[in-house]
Amino acid sequence: MMNRLCLISFGLLLTATTGMASAAEPAAGEQFVSIRISESEYRNTIADVFGADIPIKGQFEPGVRTDGLLAVGQHAKSFSPVSIEYYDNMARGIAAQIVQPAYRRTLFSCEPRRVERSDKRCASQIVSSVGRFLFRRPLDKEELTTRVELADRMADQEHNFYSGISAVIAGMLIAPEFLNRMVRVEPDPAKHSALRVDSYSRASMLSFYLWNSAPDHALLAAAEKGELQTSEGLQRQVSRMIASPRVERGVRAFFSDMLGFDEFNLLSKDPKIFPEFTVDVLQQAQEQTLRTIVNHVARQRRDYRDLFTTRETFLTRSLAAIYGVPILDTGDGGQPDRWVPYTFPSNDPHVGVLSQVSFVGLHSPAGRSSPTIRGKAFREHLLCQKVPPPPGNVDFKAVEDTTNPIRKTARERLAAHANNPVCAGCHKITDPIGLAFENFSASGTYRTTEHGATIDTAGEYKGVKFTGPVDLAQLIRNDPTVTNCVARRSFAYVAGRTPSEEDSAWKNIESKFKSDGYDVLALMQEIAASPLLLAPPVMNTGELAVKR
Amino acid sequence: MKVMMQKLIGILAIWIAAALSAPAQAESRGYIIDWFATATNAADYKINCPEDRNGGVMSWLRRDMIAAGYTPPEADKILTTVVGDMDLPQDIATRIFTRAKVNGRSVNVRSYPEAVPDPQIETVKGKYAHGFDLGGAHRANKFIDPDTKQPVDNQLWRAVGCTATFRADPPKKSYYEGNIWDNNLYEELVPHWALQISGADLSKDGKVTVVLSRTTRELLRDAAGQFLKNASYVIDPSPDSHSVLQGEIKNGILTIQPADIRLRGFIYGEIALRNAHMRMWFEDDKVVGYWGGYMPWLPFAYAYCVEPGSASDCTGIYHAVKNLADASPDPATGRNTEISSTFRIEAVPAYLLDTDGHELARPAILH
Numbered sequence: 001m002m003n004r005l006c007l008i009s010f011g012l013l014l015t016a017t018t019g020m021a022s023a024a025e026p027a028a029g030e031q032f033v034s035i036r037i038s039e040s041e042y043r044n045t046i047a048d049v050f051g052a053d054i055p056i057k058g059q060f061e062p063g064v065r066t067d068g069l070l071a072v073g074q075h076a077k078s079f080s081p082v083s084i085e086y087y088d089n090m091a092r093g094i095a096a097q098i099v100q101p102a103y104r105r106t107l108f109s110c111e112p113r114r115v116e117r118s119d120k121r122c123a124s125q126i127v128s129s130v131g132r133f134l135f136r137r138p139l140d141k142e143e144l145t146t147r148v149e150l151a152d153r154m155a156d157q158e159h160n161f162y163s164g165i166s167a168v169i170a171g172m173l174i175a176p177e178f179l180n181r182m183v184r185v186e187p188d189p190a191k192h193s194a195l196r197v198d199s200y201s202r203a204s205m206l207s208f209y210l211w212n213s214a215p216d217h218a219l220l221a222a223a224e225k226g227e228l229q230t231s232e233g234l235q236r237q238v239s240r241m242i243a244s245p246r247v248e249r250g251v252r253a254f255f256s257d258m259l260g261f262d263e264f265n266l267l268s269k270d271p272k273i274f275p276e277f278t279v280d281v282l283q284q285a286q287e288q289t290l291r292t293i294v295n296h297v298a299r300q301r302r303d304y305r306d307l308f309t310t311r312e313t314f315l316t317r318s319l320a321a322i323y324g325v326p327i328l329d330t331g332d333g334g335q336p337d338r339w340v341p342y343t344f345p346s347n348d349p350h351v352g353v354l355s356q357v358s359f360v361g362l363h364s365p366a367g368r369s370s371p372t373i374r375g376k377a378f379r380e381h382l383l384c385q386k387v388p389p390p391p392g393n394v395d396f397k398a399v400e401d402t403t404n405p406i407r408k409t410a411r412e413r414l415a416a417h418a419n420n421p422v423c424a425g426c427h428k429i430t431d432p433i434g435l436a437f438e439n440f441s442a443s444g445t446y447r448t449t450e451h452g453a454t455i456d457t458a459g460e461y462k463g464v465k466f467t468g469p470v471d472l473a474q475l476i477r478n479d480p481t482v483t484n485c486v487a488r489r490s491f492a493y494v495a496g497r498t499p500s501e502e503d504s505a506w507k508n509i510e511s512k513f514k515s516d517g518y519d520v521l522a523l524m525q526e527i528a529a530s531p532l533l534l535a536p537p538v539m540n541t542g543e544l545a546v547k548r
Numbered sequence: 549m550k551v552m553m554q555k556l557i558g559i560l561a562i563w564i565a566a567a568l569s570a571p572a573q574a575e576s577r578g579y580i581i582d583w584f585a586t587a588t589n590a591a592d593y594k595i596n597c598p599e600d601r602n603g604g605v606m607s608w609l610r611r612d613m614i615a616a617g618y619t620p621p622e623a624d625k626i627l628t629t630v631v632g633d634m635d636l637p638q639d640i641a642t643r644i645f646t647r648a649k650v651n652g653r654s655v656n657v658r659s660y661p662e663a664v665p666d667p668q669i670e671t672v673k674g675k676y677a678h679g680f681d682l683g684g685a686h687r688a689n690k691f692i693d694p695d696t697k698q699p700v701d702n703q704l705w706r707a708v709g710c711t712a713t714f715r716a717d718p719p720k721k722s723y724y725e726g727n728i729w730d731n732n733l734y735e736e737l738v739p740h741w742a743l744q745i746s747g748a749d750l751s752k753d754g755k756v757t758v759v760l761s762r763t764t765r766e767l768l769r770d771a772a773g774q775f776l777k778n779a780s781y782v783i784d785p786s787p788d789s790h791s792v793l794q795g796e797i798k799n800g801i802l803t804i805q806p807a808d809i810r811l812r813g814f815i816y817g818e819i820a821l822r823n824a825h826m827r828m829w830f831e832d833d834k835v836v837g838y839w840g841g842y843m844p845w846l847p848f849a850y851a852y853c854v855e856p857g858s859a860s861d862c863t864g865i866y867h868a869v870k871n872l873a874d875a876s877p878d879p880a881t882g883r884n885t886e887i888s889s890t891f892r893i894e895a896v897p898a899y900l901l902d903t904d905g906h907e908l909a910r911p912a913i914l915h
Contacts, residue, residue: 271772272772275770276770276771276777278776317765317780318779320899324778326901326907330764332765334737334738
């Protein structure tokens with residue numbers, strides 16, 4: 001038993017370090033940047049390569065939001081010892097599953113001559129095939145040889161061919177080549193002394209951007225043939241990927257990041273004050289908005305700006321109770337809640353994604369609404385602006401005291417707070433927007449009074465007056481900052497850097513976004529095929545670099 | 549001409565009658581029954597049960613052990629080693645619970661409570677119980693309703709009111725009823741009951757229509773463990789759980805013209821009340837009240853034999869309910885098949901829709 005454990009551990013360490021060694025020593029003339037893949041990219045890759053029913057039991061470290069996006073933060077994120085342990089546990093669990101008879105028959109292209117012994121031919125076939133998808137490029141000769149030898153040794157030791165396969169696959173799942181998306185740079189054969197991003201890196205870039213997952217066989221094949229180095233070949237693949245239903249995953253992942261939905265992991269509401277905010281609502285609120293967005297931008301290809309004024313969405317019974325509307329769910333008792341398309345009536349105040357629980361509920365504390373937090377979230381997530389944090393010595397008591405008999409509404413409580421000249425500067429840019437949404441409680445329910453006092457939602461947005469959330473939604477819709485922000489975020493999401501406003505290539509992309517009627521998929525297509533994206537990344541001195 | 553006039557008058561009469569009997573439906577409020585239990589008056593226990601001899605789990609277990617042939621000292625010794633019948637060693641449990649004999653064969657008393665002698669538990673002697681005057685002939689059997697001060701037929705309460713199981717006043721329910729309502733397994737799987745109240749203006753006195761029906765889906769709970777308000781429910785179109793009742797609101801109290809109601813359900817199999825009466829009122833956005841009528845006693849009594857003994861005194865309740873049944877004698881045996889009963893209900897606001905998605909009623913606050 002000890003020998004077996006030692007052998008397995010050694011095997012895993014060997015494959016992992018082999019992977020690391022090969023990553024540390026690429027071929028002469030190459031440099032690379034490694035970007036850790038996110039939780040959703042990891043999960044989607046496992047589902048696409050091995051099947052959606054492979055359980056992934058484990059934890060992922062939370063991401064770090066940089067320049068408004070977790071995806072940008074991934075560029076700078078390294079691996080903590082704890083995260084390595086998490087990935088190792090997941091890798092072993094996944095590998096142990098896929099070698100079970102029910103899975104290996106469909107996943108593996110060969111069977112060993114005898115299960116209780118090694119089989120170099122079959123091991124080579126399996127490792128080569130699986131490795132191509134996990135590493136998102138073919139394994140080189142050394143990578144393949146090392147792993148097949150390990151698989152053979154373990155198979156003979158354990159008297160089980162699949163023990164060797166399991167160990168090798170587990171090792172690949174914790175290799176840097178899997179856990180990181182590599183952006184490799186090679187000399188450009190067409191331009192002397194110039195560099196270009198290599199084909200497999202392009203394939204990964206496109207796939208994680210558009211599909212939130214690893215490249216499929218067609219994309220890898222295109223990379224192998226060099227097609228991604230030509231404009232026509234690149235456009236062909238990008239168009240194929242945009243037309244695929246899998247682009248919805250890319251849209252969901254992007255907007256989930258841009259709208260800060262990772263904060264749902266920390267969200268809770270006081271059940272005494274907001275009993276309607278159930279666990280179902282917590283889980284369904286972000287899904288509601290993502291379904292709304294996917295339907296709007298990916299299926300119907302409508303104007304992005306209309307997300308702020310649309311009345312069309314999708315609801316479950318739990319969410320409908322929050323919004324105070326009826327929905328028809330003809331499912332049977334005990335079945336999961338169904339998602340039902342719903343259009344708010346024309347006189348209903350629920351207009352656009354900002355009236356949904358994923359905004360008004362997510363950006364509120366546990367026991368009250370917060371116009372300041374909502375205003376800040378709006379500026380940071382949707383206008384790409386930075387709002388400074390409050391000073392460390394701020395006294396929030398006046399704002400937090402919802403039992404104050406004189407200052408019954410948030411507006412009144414904030415007025416007292418914002419009269420402080422230290423605070424007024426930031427509150428001027430956050431509170432007017434946030435106060436417009438005060439008709440929506442911290443759970444998302446609609447109200448017209450707070451502690452018996454009428455709620456005043458009037459304000460001013462960029463010099464234009466509004467009376468409430470419906471007016472404001474129209475002003476937001478027409479604000480060019482909103483479309484500028486989503487375009488910049490979309491680029492930064494895949495590139496890891498914000499484009500320069502002065503860059504002519506970027507100006508072309510922005511201009512095309514406008515002329516395409518603010519079609520988000522068209523924007524993603526432009527970005528994916530843009531020389532701006534595929535330009536070699538700037539190397540920092542701290543990056544792993546190799547002799548030229 | 550005369551014939552035509554007569555026809556016109558007849559049509560006019562029918563129209564007037566219809567208009568008078570069915571109130572204008574300007575407002576229709578939807579609710580889901582979120583609390584349903586036997587109406588109790590446990591606060592008056594000492595007056596209701598002066599002998600206080602029914603005891604709890606250990607008392608009726610001891611009684612049943614003696615009935616099974618154990619001597620009192622033997623029973624007492626065994627009882628020092630257990631906290632309820634679920635802890636009994638298998639051989640002892642078998643002897644106790646299969647002591648009944650049917651056609652010479654040993655059978656479980658929970659399935660055949662009729663086959664063991666009536667343990668003659670103490671029944672309620674007190675004066676007060678919630679309910680309605682159902683027209684029961686025996687004045688001596690009537691209680692007085694503590695709220696309305698009117699005479700009440702509620703032999704069900706008389707039968708069960710001295711048992712430990714029913715020593716529970718709202719918000720508590722009897723053990724069995726609480727288990728059914730609050731057991732997540734049931735509420736997450738089964739349809740529930742809907743209540744629709746319609747009238748010209750439900751904030752004022754006037755005629756109303758009350759519709760009872762079943763939902764197609766389970767109830768949703770909120771984060772505080774109560775039932776979620778303002779949720780949407782589709783009404784089961786099946787006519788076998790659909791009652792349309794005429795009533796009125798007077799001085800804020802809603803009552804109905806007596807009628808028969810039936811609701812298939814997950815509690816007692818179904819609620820079937822003959823000559824049903826209702827008294828309900830609005831409390832904030834909820835409805836609270838009482839439903840009473842004659843119901844078949846056998847399904848009710850058997851329900852208390854389904855639960856293991858720690859929940860209820862199966863044989864005691866069965867025989868007490870049977871003995872106090874006060875209506876609808878069986879022509880063959882002469883024994884009454886129904887018992888006067890009262891249940892307490894609460895209902896939370898809800899959207900009610902038909903299977904085509906048409907809104908039948910909406911929550912009160914959102915009107």
